[in-house]
Amino acid sequence: MLVDAHCHLDFPDFEGEVDDIIARARAAGVGKLVTICTRLDREPLVRAIAESHDAVYYAAGIHPMRAHEEERLPEVAELVALAAHPKFVGIGExxxxxxxxxxxxxxxxxxxxxxxxxxxxxxxxLIIHARDADDDMATILEDGYAKAPYPLMMHCFSSGPALAERALAIGGYLSMSGIAAFPRSSDLREIFAKAPLERILVETDSPYLAPPPHRGKRNEPAYVAETAKVGAEVFGLSPEAFAAQTTENFHRLFRKAA
Structure with missing residues (x-):
């Protein structure tokens, strides 16, 4: 079984097709999916998708690119209250x-x-999106962890080796998206190869970042299998062994989805 650890089933790209999207994922060997809410006013819709499909779990937060659009920032208690739902498995992105x-x-x-x-x-x-902010990102994550530890997923990891090392040092997991499968991403694949296999996840970030041979098209959870093939090559494993290990990793990190 594979897990798509990060997708966006509520996005307009999938409107009216969610049932079919999930069916294709299951046919491709994807047993579980985490659909991510990026703005809290859409949380009820994302929650409803998870409630309607046994294989789907969800997380919610406010995407950093949405931060300036918020009339007010949420209280910590608001996010904590959402976590009471049995299918709510992560904070963010x-x-x-x-x-x-x-x-x-x-x-x-x-x-x-x-x-x-x-x-x-x-x-x-904590589900992290990081782009062109490596030093600030690492420092804030480390400062928070020093006060009180927390679980961490670096979603769609495509930053530099220093951020990877600092995130791993505080127990973080690195999630491999379609970017890692792009032909020109050899430097990124080297970063993954140096990380502990026990801290690797796979995801699509669909509808974005489709891996080859679907690059340039709409991505969907079934295509996590293509990224996993590349991940298996990076770690010198069979696709089946890589799928088993990343699924075990997912269940270790996302305990509520185990």
């Missing part, structure tokens, strides 16, 4: 993105710290 939204760096950092507190209180995995 949250993080820092200075590539497109560097002007909102200060509010992104405040928002990230709120999510960290929620992860500390619930002990659910």
């Amino acid at each position: 949250t993080g820092l993105d200075y590539h497109y939204t560097a002007e909102s760096a200060e509010v992104q950092q405040r928002l990230l710290r709120i999510h960290i507190e929620a992860a500390q209180e619930t002990q659910l995995p």
Whole structure:
């Protein structure tokens, strides 16, 4: 069995097709999916998708690129309250993105710290989006962890080796997306190869970042199998062994989905 540890089934790209999308994922050997809410006003919709499908779990938070759009930042207690739902398995996604939204760096950092507190209180995995913010990202994660440990997933990891090392040092997991399967991503594959196999996950981040041979098309959870094939090559494993290990890793991190 494979797990798609991060997808977005509520996005317009999948409207009216969610049942078919999930059926194709199951046919491709994907036994579980985590669909991610990126803005809290959509949490009821994302929750309903998880409630309607046995294989689907969900997480919720505010994406860093949405931070500047929020009229107010959530209270830690609001995120903690969501975690009471039996299919709510993670906090986020949250993080820092200075590539497109560097002007909102200060509010992104405040928002990230709120999510960290929620992860500390619930002990659910903090799901991190990081782009062009490696130093600030690592420092804030480390500062929070020093105050109180929390589980951590670096979603769609495509940052540099220093952030990978610092995240792993505080117990974080690195999630491999379709980016790792792109032909020009040899440097990224080297980062994964140096990480402990027991800390590797696979995901699609669909509808984005489809791996070859689907690159340039809409991504979907079934295609996590293509990324997993590349992951197996990186670690010198059979596809079956890599699938088994990453599924075990997922269940260790996302305990509520085990």
